[in-house]
Amino acid sequence: CGLLGIILQWAPIVLAAVTACITLANVILSSYSKAANLDGQELLHINTANRLWKIREQYLSLLTDFDDLSDDQIVKLRDELTGQTAEIYAVAPLTSSKAYQLAQEALKNNEEQFFSQEELNKMLPEHLRTILIK
Incomplete structure (x- = not known):
């Protein structure tokens, strides 16, 4: 308590x-x-x-x-x-169709929606992060 x-x-x-x-x-x-x-x-x-x-x-x-x-x-x-x-x-x-197309291309070609394990860890509070083994 x-x-x-x-x-x-x-x-x-x-x-x-x-x-x-x-x-x-x-x-x-x-x-x-x-x-x-x-x-x-x-x-x-x-x-x-x-x-x-x-x-x-x-x-x-x-x-x-x-x-x-x-x-x-x-x-x-x-x-x-x-x-x-x-x-x-x-x-x-x-959003406009132009902005939609730009976002779609960024996601498809530049993998802008994807995060590495390290990037994901940085988003979390410290006590929830995993230990990265390289």
Whole structure:
């Protein structure tokens, strides 16, 4: 109960810090967009990317907390994140056919979607990383 108590005690502080970072990012992007005169479509894409980044961070936090959560809690949190992701994609702006073709070529020819084991490890919290044997 001690470790769980500490985690629950710090959860609001961590959530407040993450929220502050996201707010700051939005302020910076808003300032940049006014200075750069970005069109509305670009701003919608930036906003969608920011919202998806937050979901990604929540998934990483969930992975970090696996040892402290019950299976039911993990499933519930995962389902909530899946729902939030679906809501974001439901209102996300569509891409142009040119951008789609460029992305398709990058994925097909440049293998931009593929990550090495080392790159994947760097994305995870340290205690979840695997030891690389070379």
